[in-house]
Amino acid sequence: MRRMTARPENAHQARLLRLLRDNGSNSRAQLGDLVDLSRSKLAVEVDRLLETGLVAADGLAPSRGGRRSHNIRLAPTLRFLGVDIGATSIDVAVTNAELEVLGHLNQPMDVRVGPVAVFEQVLSMAAKLRATGLAEGFDGAGIGVPGPVRFPEGVPVAPPIMPGWDGFPVREALSQDLGCPVMVDNDVNLMAMGEQHAGVARSVGDFLCVKIGTGIGCGIVVGGEVYRGATGSAGDIGHIQAVPGGRPCACGNRGCLEAHFSGAALAGDAEQAAREGRSAQLAARLETAGRLTAEDVSAAAAAGDAVSLELIREGGKRLGQVIAGLVSFFNPGLVVIGGGVTGLGHTLLASVRTQVYRQSLPLATRNLPIVLGELGPAAGAIGAARLISDHVFSPA
DSSP: OOOOOOOOSSHHHHHHHHHHHHHOSEEHHHHHHHHTOOHHHHHHHHHHHHHHTSEEEEEEOOOSSSSOOEEEEEOTTOOEEEEEEOSSEEEEEEEOTTOOEEEEEEEEOOGGGOHHHHHHHHHHHHHHHHHTTSOSSOSEEEEEESSOEETTTTEEOSOTTOTTOTTOOHHHHHHHHHTSOEEEEEHHHHHHHHHHHHSTTTTOSSEEEEEESSSEEEEEEETTEEOOOSSSOTTOGGGSBSSTTOOBOTTSOBSBHHHHSSHHHHHHHHHHHHHTTSOHHHHHHHHHHSSOOHHHHHHHHHTTOHHHHHHHHHHHHHHHHHHHHHHHHHOOSEEEEESGGGGGHHHHHHHHHHHHHHHSOHHHHTTOOEEEOSSGGGHHHHHHHHHHHHHHTSOO
16 A cells, blocks of 8 residues: 655645645746745745655756756656546546646446446546556545535535435545545536646636536636535536426426437427438438447537537527526636537537627626637546645645
């Protein structure tokens, strides 16, 4: 068993570790400028971090006049595990301390089989990555799940699409199995953290990150921090009513956005169109595969299928109506759209933008970019690694 990773002793050390994580190797002199510490105090804190093994010397820095300063970097042996559990698949990544992805695996998995089977798969994938020599063990693991999470305890709470998960002690169970600290959050929050760390939201303090997958959720970042709400359900926009008196939803209500436009809803609408003979392309795909997915709609739309294009435009319009309300309420600096359905690409984006710019106040939308995420399927796993690194790089 790998020994437990040391933790910083105080806020100054925590700040130094996070700066090194986010900016890479740096000289003592530059670090001193960033954290506003005297040279002697900085030397004490850096020496303590060197003793704990959290940082390592990294050669001499370029001269700034006088004695040359030494570069410092995070320990090259540190490893984090990022796990993104979606409704229908699992992504597992190993990162170094700077959160660069060293290895990444994806596996189909239905979250409805329950936590025991899902975590057996997660542990198997983590073992495969470890066996390649990428990591002897893990210094921490971040886990994303597709439902609300009681964040302080790391426990899913009444997740609508996750039968058998309510109250399951995810953090406790996995920390025992992995032998390292574990943090758990909603998958959309982690997608937002991933895009914030290494993607399109790097320089933005206030933004919304909308994930369209089997369901729909929204990560809310305020002042650079994820906002989770009083009970962990902030951003559950899939259950905002989009069509009064509309389709029944898994949550028990009718007309929810998720029931009318999500990966599952789009696939259902496409199958109906195929069976009714409205789209030869969708009908051919249905006959070949026996079922349709959002990816089939995307591919048919890219090939010019008018019905698929209309399904995407109509869905984008409904999503845009909900986002317009959020924009007027929250006034974000950026809206990021990610998740499995982003294969729908610019047709979806154009429809969403049209609605938001039409319905929201001009002051809120004058300089508002609405963009696709940059990191694709790795966003959640990178965000999960960011979450656990925030924990490890904070005072014990």
